[in-house]
Amino acid sequence: MECTIYARVRPLISQQHIAKVVAHVFKREKKSNGVVSVHIIGDRRMRTLNKIHSGKDQTTDVLSFSAQEGEWVAGDSEVGDIFISVPQIVRQAKVWEVAPREEFIRMLVHGLLHALGYDHITKAEAAIMFPKQEKYVKACL
Secondary structure, eight states: OEEEEEESSOOSSOHHHHHHHHHHHHHHTTOOSOEEEEEEEOHHHHHHHHHHHHSOOSOOSEEEEETTSSSSOOOTTEEEEEEEEHHHHHHHHHHHTSOHHHHHHHHHHHHHHHHTTOOOSSHHHHHHHHHHHHHHHHHHO
């Protein structure tokens, strides 16, 4: 497992902890190897990415880009890219009344699960993804 971290803003947990969260999710998902990039960014960059890729001219908490989607063919070990907006995570943590650190881990796990192929568009998908997500978050706090 390889985790590359790019921080344009200060992450809410250490880079070592980010790598441990990624390793935990990979292990639990029986993904023995893989390459994932985690990008820690601010609202302006996230808003731009969200507008380009989702058509929404606003910031968001996390965006995931799976290496298995798109026009190019990914190698077996490539998982994808996760983009996390720290300012949005801090705002969400206040709304949900959780520590920013916990919300950061939640959105990291959420993004990883998306990159690994999970989704929550339907109730059936959500019933699989969200319990998994919360189980992993609890283990990584």
